[in-house]
Amino acid sequence: MAENKHFDLVKVGFAEQLKGGVIMDVTNAEQAKIAENAGAVSVMALERIPADIREDGGIARMSNPKMIKEIQKMVSIPVMAKCRIGHFAEAQVLQSLGVDFIDESEVLTPADEANHIWKHDFKVPFVCGCTDLGEALRRIAEGAALIRTKGEAGSGNIVEAVRHMRMVQSAIKKITTLGHDELVSYAKSNGSPLELVLYIKENGKLPVPNFAAGGIATPADASLMMQLGAETVFVGSGIFKSEDPEERAKAIVMATTHFDNPDIVSKASEGLGDAMKGLDIAKIPAEELLQTRGW
Amino acid sequence: MVVGVLGIQGGFSKHKEMIDSMGYDTKIIRTPDELKKTDALIIPGGESTTFLNLFDKLDLEDAIKEYSINSPIMGTCAGMIVLATKVDSINYSPLGLINIEVNRNAYGRQKESFVDKVNIELNNRLIKFEAVFIRAPKIVNYGSDCDVLAKYKDDNIMVQNNSVLVCSFHPELTGNNVIHKYFLEKFM
Numbered sequence: 001m002a003e004n005k006h007f008d009l010v011k012v013g014f015a016e017q018l019k020g021g022v023i024m025d026v027t028n029a030e031q032a033k034i035a036e037n038a039g040a041v042s043v044m045a046l047e048r049i050p051a052d053i054r055e056d057g058g059i060a061r062m063s064n065p066k067m068i069k070e071i072q073k074m075v076s077i078p079v080m081a082k083c084r085i086g087h088f089a090e091a092q093v094l095q096s097l098g099v100d101f102i103d104e105s106e107v108l109t110p111a112d113e114a115n116h117i118w119k120h121d122f123k124v125p126f127v128c129g130c131t132d133l134g135e136a137l138r139r140i141a142e143g144a145a146l147i148r149t150k151g152e153a154g155s156g157n158i159v160e161a162v163r164h165m166r167m168v169q170s171a172i173k174k175i176t177t178l179g180h181d182e183l184v185s186y187a188k189s190n191g192s193p194l195e196l197v198l199y200i201k202e203n204g205k206l207p208v209p210n211f212a213a214g215g216i217a218t219p220a221d222a223s224l225m226m227q228l229g230a231e232t233v234f235v236g237s238g239i240f241k242s243e244d245p246e247e248r249a250k251a252i253v254m255a256t257t258h259f260d261n262p263d264i265v266s267k268a269s270e271g272l273g274d275a276m277k278g279l280d281i282a283k284i285p286a287e288e289l290l291q292t293r294g295w
Numbered sequence: 296m297v298v299g300v301l302g303i304q305g306g307f308s309k310h311k312e313m314i315d316s317m318g319y320d321t322k323i324i325r326t327p328d329e330l331k332k333t334d335a336l337i338i339p340g341g342e343s344t345t346f347l348n349l350f351d352k353l354d355l356e357d358a359i360k361e362y363s364i365n366s367p368i369m370g371t372c373a374g375m376i377v378l379a380t381k382v383d384s385i386n387y388s389p390l391g392l393i394n395i396e397v398n399r400n401a402y403g404r405q406k407e408s409f410v411d412k413v414n415i416e417l418n419n420r421l422i423k424f425e426a427v428f429i430r431a432p433k434i435v436n437y438g439s440d441c442d443v444l445a446k447y448k449d450d451n452i453m454v455q456n457n458s459v460l461v462c463s464f465h466p467e468l469t470g471n472n473v474i475h476k477y478f479l480e481k482f483m
Binding site for chain 2 (some may be wrong): 009010013014016018019020021037038039040041042054076077078080095098099100101123124125187231253254257261
């Protein structure tokens with residue numbers, strides 16, 4: 001196995017155990033139980049799902065600790081929670097609550113417009129969103145143990161997650177074709193730490209797992225992201241904004257496990273109620289896009 | 296010889312990397328038909344509730360039980376939980392292929408996860424091993440047909456019977472393949 005100093009045994013080792021699964025957004029203990037019974041590998045505890053944050057407006061912050069504790073009591077699977085970008089005090093609170101993974105997330109209103117959290121300082125692992133490879137590598141340099149695409153949360157539209165995953169994958173391929181003499185210039189123009197660009201040149205992949213988020217609403221969406229290289233999917237509004245969350249949750253779990261078997265994805269997609277309605281990205285005003293938060 | 300790694304969810308890719316590097320033919324297993332074409336099976340870490348939920352839906356429960364009559368199985372972390380005879384606070388029946396009683400998440404949540412050196416007895420030799428415990432389970436009881444191969448403080452962390460080897464930690468993460476080697480050589 002190649003030496004990978006970003007492979008923190010306990011943090012990245014934990015992210016490895018979440019592969020091939022579905023992580024579901026839940027807003028209360030009852031939804032968390034539904035998610036667990038459907039086969040979720042983890043739940044993301046948040047007060048409002050992204051679709052509602054988008055609709056309600058206002059400042060979106062870390063969830064109430066009381067709600068997180070209720071969810072922790074209800075399920076045995078790992079519980080994740082979100083803090084605002086750069087809000088290390090929220091992250092400290094989440095760590096003290098014993099949250100298993102912290103998502104420094106663009107879905108909440110950013111607390112710092114210049115700096116993300118220095119995640120090496122924490123015992124609890126972090127997941128961060130990215131829109132391209134440079135952003136992914138900056139987050140890994142800060143200590144993220146897991147990367148996910150940002151997609152466009154709460155949109156029910158897969159197009160942005162696909163764009164971000166393709167951006168990451170094609171940049172990885174490109175780096176493997178560059179000569180060493182071209183890598184410094186590549187790192188400079190993409191704002192990527194050179195040391196991590198060198199890692200990719202050698203290994204052809206990120207040093208931490210790479211998951212997908214932001215717009216997954218159907219079993220086929222999950223299969224698509226897995227086939228594009230995601231190793232697990234986060235489903236936010238897609239489940240609890242649909243007509244029959246329980247059945248949809250089970251169907252997305254099945255489609256993620258068997259993402260490369262269209263017969264099973266087809267069977268899982270049968271007889272589900274309506275998916276969430278979804279938004280055309282072009283009709284979302286630029287200042288309301290969530291994916292442009294963070295850098 | 297073909298080694299199957301159960302890949303319905305969990306830490307299967309690191310197990311596969313390790314066994315590939317040892318020169319075996321490795322297959323990721325997601326269906327009973329795929330399982331039949333292998334000579335040994337590894338059930339990785341991951342979420343035991345997700346595993347047992349999917350075993351039921353994918354007809355893997357009976358398939359694995361039948362498989363174990365003639366073929367060896369290794370289970371790590373959640374893989375150990377699903378192979379046990381008794382598991383605390385869980386809505387599903389485990390496979391019952393090794394006579395142990397297990398408590399899940401017995402060391403606490405992720406912030407209590409840790410790495411430490413342990414002694415493992417393999418083929419009558421004590422070997423130092425860097426063990427990674429991630430939201431790890433504890434073996435709280437075991438039957439007379441089981442041998443304990445390793446302890447951490449007062450806890451039994453690695454146990455075997457005639458055809459099943461389990462451990463509560465993650466031997467696939469550190470790059471040291473002695474446990475995989477032991478399993479594939481001793482149990483075949």
